[in-house]
Every structure is written in C-alpha cells, then in structure tokens.
Amino acid sequence: MNLAVETFDLNRTFKLKKAKNKGENGNNNGKLIALENANIKIHQGELFGLLGPNGAGKTTLIKILATLLLPTSGTGLVDGIDVVKYPEKVRKKINMVSGGEHCGYGILTVRETLWMFSQFYGIATKVAHRRIDELLKILKMEEFAKTKIGKLSTGLRQKLNFMRGFVCDPKIMFLDEPTLGLDVQIARDVRIYIRTWMKENPERTVLLTTHYMAEADELCDRVAIIDKGRVLVCDSPQNLKKSLAGEAVFYIEIPLSVNGMEKFGQIPGVKQFAYEHKSHLGRTELKFILEEESAISNVTESLSGNGSKIISLSKMEPSLEDVFVALVGRGLKNEN
Amino acid sequence: MKIDLKTNIKAIIARSYVRIVAANREPSWWFTETLLPILSTAAYVYVYKALNAPEEYTGFVILGGTMSAYWIHVLWSMAAQFYWEKEIGNLELYMIAPISRMSILLGMASGGMFLATTRAVFIFLVGSLIFKVDFAIISLPKLFAVFVLTLVGLYGLGMLFSSLFMLYGREAWHGVTLLQEPVHLMSGFFFPVRNLGFAVALGASLIPMTLGLDAMRQLAFKTGAKSGFISADVEIAALVGLCVLFLVVSKYALEYMEKLGKKEGRLTLRWQ
Numbered sequence: 001m002n003l004a005v006e007t008f009d010l011n012r013t014f015k016l017k018k019a020k021n022k023g024e025n026g027n028n029n030g031k032l033i034a035l036e037n038a039n040i041k042i043h044q045g046e047l048f049g050l051l052g053p054n055g056a057g058k059t060t061l062i063k064i065l066a067t068l069l070l071p072t073s074g075t076g077l078v079d080g081i082d083v084v085k086y087p088e089k090v091r092k093k094i095n096m097v098s099g100g101e102h103c104g105y106g107i108l109t110v111r112e113t114l115w116m117f118s119q120f121y122g123i124a125t126k127v128a129h130r131r132i133d134e135l136l137k138i139l140k141m142e143e144f145a146k147t148k149i150g151k152l153s154t155g156l157r158q159k160l161n162f163m164r165g166f167v168c169d170p171k172i173m174f175l176d177e178p179t180l181g182l183d184v185q186i187a188r189d190v191r192i193y194i195r196t197w198m199k200e201n202p203e204r205t206v207l208l209t210t211h212y213m214a215e216a217d218e219l220c221d222r223v224a225i226i227d228k229g230r231v232l233v234c235d236s237p238q239n240l241k242k243s244l245a246g247e248a249v250f251y252i253e254i255p256l257s258v259n260g261m262e263k264f265g266q267i268p269g270v271k272q273f274a275y276e277h278k279s280h281l282g283r284t285e286l287k288f289i290l291e292e293e294s295a296i297s298n299v300t301e302s303l304s305g306n307g308s309k310i311i312s313l314s315k316m317e318p319s320l321e322d323v324f325v326a327l328v329g330r331g332l333k334n335e336n
Numbered sequence: 337m338k339i340d341l342k343t344n345i346k347a348i349i350a351r352s353y354v355r356i357v358a359a360n361r362e363p364s365w366w367f368t369e370t371l372l373p374i375l376s377t378a379a380y381v382y383v384y385k386a387l388n389a390p391e392e393y394t395g396f397v398i399l400g401g402t403m404s405a406y407w408i409h410v411l412w413s414m415a416a417q418f419y420w421e422k423e424i425g426n427l428e429l430y431m432i433a434p435i436s437r438m439s440i441l442l443g444m445a446s447g448g449m450f451l452a453t454t455r456a457v458f459i460f461l462v463g464s465l466i467f468k469v470d471f472a473i474i475s476l477p478k479l480f481a482v483f484v485l486t487l488v489g490l491y492g493l494g495m496l497f498s499s500l501f502m503l504y505g506r507e508a509w510h511g512v513t514l515l516q517e518p519v520h521l522m523s524g525f526f527f528p529v530r531n532l533g534f535a536v537a538l539g540a541s542l543i544p545m546t547l548g549l550d551a552m553r554q555l556a557f558k559t560g561a562k563s564g565f566i567s568a569d570v571e572i573a574a575l576v577g578l579c580v581l582f583l584v585v586s587k588y589a590l591e592y593m594e595k596l597g598k599k600e601g602r603l604t605l606r607w608q
C-alpha cells in the first residue's frame with residue numbers, strides 16, 4: 001500500500017531564549033525538544049489524526065512535513081518524496097490550513113482571494129472559479145462571494161482559509177486544528193466537507209490535528225497520541241478504546257474545590273485521574289480510570305474523607321479522551 | 337529543479353492583482369497618498385520662491401514630489417512587506433506554494449508600480465499645472481528609459497529589503513521608518529544632489545532614486561544639465577548596473593533567509 005506520509009526518527013529541537021529557560025519539554029542546555037524520534041506512517045486515502053496537549057509537537061510535525069521547518073535530524077517523506085531534499089516537489093502535492101489563522105488581504109473579496117491563491121498552483125482561472133462555486137455552496141458561503149474579506153466575521157474568515165486550502169486540490173492535506181474556535185454549526189460543515197472531499201478520490205489523504213477528542217473519534221481512521229514530542233500510540237480509535245476495556249471509567253461531580261486535587265491520583269486502585277473546574281456551575285468534574293471497578297469504593301471514601309460531597313457519580317464507556325488521559329496522565333483541559 | 341514558468345507567471349499576475357485593485361478600491365487612500373505629497377511639495381516651491389531661487393527649481397521640486405510617491409511606496413509597501421505578510425499569516429502560504437518566492441515579490445512590485453503610478457501622475461499633473469512648470473525635454477526616449485530604470489532599481493531595492501526583513505519583526509519596521517527622511521534629503525528629492533558635495537552624492541547614488549532624479553532633471557529642463565551630478569549617460573549605465581545588482585542580490589538574499597528561517601523556526605510567527 002502506498003504511504004502518503006512516512007517519518008523516520010524525526011527530531012526537532014529549538015534553542016530557548018535565556019529568560020524562558022524553564023519549559024517542561026525535556027529541556028536541557030537551553031534546548032527544547034519539540035519532537036523526539038517521531039515515527040509515523042500514514043497510508044494513502046487515510047484520515048489521520050494527531051492528538052496531544054498544548055506544546056506536544058503537533059504543529060511542529062506538520063510544519064516539517066509542509067516544508068516550512070527543517071528537522072534537526074531524521075527523515076520525512078511526503079508521497080515518497082524527501083521534504084528536506086526536494087521541498088519544491090513536495091509543495092506540488094500538499095496544502096495546509098491552520099485554524100485560527102487568517103489569509104489574504106482585507107481589500108479583496110472572498111472570490112478574489114480564493115482565485116489569487118489558486119493561481120499560485122497554476123490552476124486555470126475557469127477551473128478555479130468552478131471549484132470556488134462548489135466550495136462556496138457546500139460551505140454555505142455563497143452570499144459572501146462578493147464580500148471583502150476584511151468585513152467577514154472570525155468564523156467566516158476561518159471558513160475562507162479552509163476553502164483556500166481546498167481550492168488548490170492537494171493530494172495530501174494538512175489541517176492544523178481546522179475547527180478551532182468555530183461554532184458548532186460551522187465546525188460541522190467543515191467536518192462534513194472533509195469527509196466528502198476524502199470520499200471523492202481515494203488518493204486523497206488528510207493529516208489533522210485537533211483538541212477535540214470527539215472530533216478525532218468521529219472523523220479519523222487512525223490517530224496518533226503525542227505528548228512532549230513523543231508519539232505514544234498509533235491506532236484506530238476503536239482499537240484504542242478497546243485497549244481500555246479492562247478498566248473502569250468513572251465520572252464524578254463535586255462542589256467546586258480548587259486545592260489539593262493531585263492527591264486523588266494517589267488513591268489505591270486509581271490508574272489515572274483528571275479533573276476540570278466548572279466555576280460557572282460551581283462544580284469540579286473528576287474523572288477516574290480505575291484498575292478495576294471495585295476500586296470505586298476507595299474513591300468515594302477518600303472524597304467524603306476530604307469533606308467533598310458527591311453531586312453525581314456515573315460509570316462510562318471508555319472514550320478516546322479516556323485513552324488520552326490513561327496515556328498522557330492528564331486531561332486535555334487541566335494543564336498544569 | 338525545472339521552474340514551472342506558467343505557474344510563476346500566473347502567480348505574478350495574481351499577486352499584482354491585489355495592488356491593482358487596491359489602487360481604486362479605497363478612496364480614502366487617495367487623500368493621504370496624493371494630497372499630502374502635493375502639500376509638502378508646494379511648501380518647497382514657496383520656500384524656493386521666497387528665496388528667489390532660479391525658476392527651474394520649481395520644476396525640480398515637482399519632479400521630486402512625483403518620484404517621492406514611488407519612494408514612499410517602496411518603503412512602506414515593499415521593504416517591510418514580507419514582515420507584514422508574516423504578521424497577517426500569508427507568508428507561510430507563499431512558502432508552501434510550488435512557486436518561486438521571487439514571483440511573489442515581482443507581483444508585489446509590478447502591482448505596486450501601477451498603484452504608485454496612479455498617485456505619481458496625479459501629483460505630477462496637479463503640481464505642473466498649478467505652478468506652471470516649464471519643461472524642455474532634451475530626449476524623450478532617454479527620459480523614459482531613466483524613469484523605467486529608476487522604478488526597476490527602486491523596486492529591486494525594495495525586494496532586497498523585503499527578503500532581509502522577512503525574519504525580523506519590529507526592527508524591520510524601525511529600519512524602514514529611519515530610512516524615509518534621510519533618503520529624502522540625500523537623494524535630492526527637492527534640490528540637485530550635486531549641492532551635497534561629490535562624496536555624499538556618490539554614496540547616495542546607491543539608492544537608484546538619486547541617479548534617476550538627477551538624470552531626469554538633466555533631460556527634462558533647460559538648465560538641468562548645468563546642475564547635474566555626472567553626465568546623464570553615465571547615470572543611465574549606472575542605473576542598469578543597480579537594477580541587475582538588486583534583482584540578483586535579492587534572489588540570493590531571499591534563498592538565504594528562507595533557509596535560515598526554516599532552520600531556526602522563524603519563518604512563521606505563531607506556532608500554536
């Protein structure tokens with residue numbers, strides 16, 4: 001089977017400025033390891049997800065593959081082509097969309113902007129306009145075709161950025177948090193589009209990063225979980241969830257309590273623990289992954305010993321988020 | 337690597353389109369970009385009149401004011417452009433596109449020349465009419481050649497700056513703003529550069545505007561040749577040299593800065 005992306009021991013370190021010489025990512029001698037011996041294989045036709053907390057190295061990996069950044073060592077192949085040796089050839093096959101970023105010039109209209117970017121890929125103007133019409137329709141942007149992009153709302157500008165990537169019809173698409181900050185409806189449009197686009201042509205491949213576990217679970221054929229520059233696992237969401245089958249996942253709500261959360265991770269029988277403060281609800285949500293179900297009694301004892309009233313307690317099917325918590329040792333949201 | 341000429345030409349046209357459109361889409365720009373230069377030009381004219389300077393000085397100043405539209409444009413819309421593009425988020429999109437980065441710069445330059453020309457023509461016509469400038473054109477083809485060479489040289493210089501500034505943030509901006517006024521003085525926008533002395537004039541000649549303005553004055557006014565720095569023909573030859581120099585150097589500077597940026601991770605501003 002053809003590989004769309006393949007990396008061999010990809011490493012990337014950044015020199016740190018003296019002032020912020022205290023990062024967590026295995027930093028020594030003022031160096032920050034953003035990517036450490038990353039090995040991944042993405043098959044042609046696959047929708048592949050990269051999951052990881054902030055600073056895990058997801059964007060770094062994408063930038064290397066998109067020829068925007070050199071690896072410190074190791075090799076990256078895109079469609080079989082070395083990204084360091086032949087970046088010009090790689091560029092003909094790829095495109096990249098980063099969520100939360102803007103593109104173009106405020107003075108141009110949506111249609112003009114898309115046309116301009118299509119020209120950088122040598123697309124005939126007629127073909128470009130046909131594709132623009134299609135994209136505008138699917139992403140429900142038809143009424144904005146003649147709007148100057150400086151006048152678009154943030155969400156619409158991000159949709160535009162998304163269309164900008166697809167109008168060039170790449171073989172391999174890098175999507176760095178494409179739904180970041182989008183409202184539910186727009187995010188759904190975007191996800192639907194990604195899937196339709198993939199279906200149209202079996203040669204197309206997408207590498208996507210996201211913070212939204214549910215999104216990865218729903219969209220991706222396979223995901224890699226990455227933390228502190230290292231790829232921890234790589235499998236289909238189903239298989240990853242199955243790997244947790246022996247364990248029990250419990251979800252508990254207690255009144256908001258900010259201090260001393262770490263000690264709940266030490267309770268006997270608790271494999272992993274994560275929490276999230278919901279101050280607007282006056283609650284703290286706790287998630288326990290237990291070695292076995294019976295350990296829940298230790299948890300409830302310990303909570304009441306702590307004076308925390310339990311508002312609700314429920315057992316859940318393991319989700320991709322739980323796999324993540326079990327591997328990374330913390331949730332995506334409670335960053336230290 | 338074979339360069340895909342067709343795609344690159346499309347890229348140049350597409351990038352210049354932005355500026356061609358911009359020339360008329362924001363009417364308020366007309367105000368700042370034409371009225372203000374006309375005012376400062378007029379100020380010089382009145383100063384010279386008050387000092388009883390020779391009649392041609394009015395023409396010299398109008399010519400300087402006209403060309404100043406290009407200089408300001410090169411500084412603000414060429415030299416710092418890649419830095420702005422990085423801020424907006426466009427730079428990385430240009431970098432991942434399968435085209436030469438020079439095409440982007442050439443597109444910016446050619447569109448920019450068009451835009452600045454709409455301003456320059458306006459300043460020139462209004463200035464010449466109000467102050468009744470008396471032209472005595474010695475050689476129209478040469479005058480035209482000087483004009484074109486000056487523009488190519490200037491925008492080549494802008495492209496060079498743009499590559500150099502690509503990796504720098506605020507510093508680039510300060511560098512550019514620092515250049516504006518000294519160059520106005522040293523390039524002789526409002527008086528023949530010869531008055532500054534040979535050494536200064538020679539140094540200032542590195543900026544194509546200096547030689548261009550001087551040659552144009554020599555070719556367009558009766559007494560122009562008398563106040564010229566060196567002969568117009570030599571200036572034309574030097575301008576050709578500057579054009580080639582800036583275009584070639586900016587190509588290499590661009591390649592070098594791109595490589596450096598990829599190595600140090602400074603090609604993109606945000607990395608989250």
Ligand SMILES: Nc1ncnc2c1ncn2[C@@H]1O[C@H](COP(=O)(O)OP(=O)(O)OP(=O)(O)O)[C@@H](O)[C@H]1O
Nearest residue numbers: 014034053054055056057058059060601602607608
């Ligand atoms: N150009 C750079 N210079 C210095 N450090 C950098 C640079 N780019 C990334 N880093 C650092 O490398 C680490 C990995 O960053 P990266 O952007 O790849 O993370 P990420 O997984 O994309 O995070 P997020 O989820 O927040 O987008 C971070 O600690 C980041 O601060």
Ligand SMILES: [Mg+2]
Nearest residue numbers: 058059607608
């Ligand atoms: Mg990122």
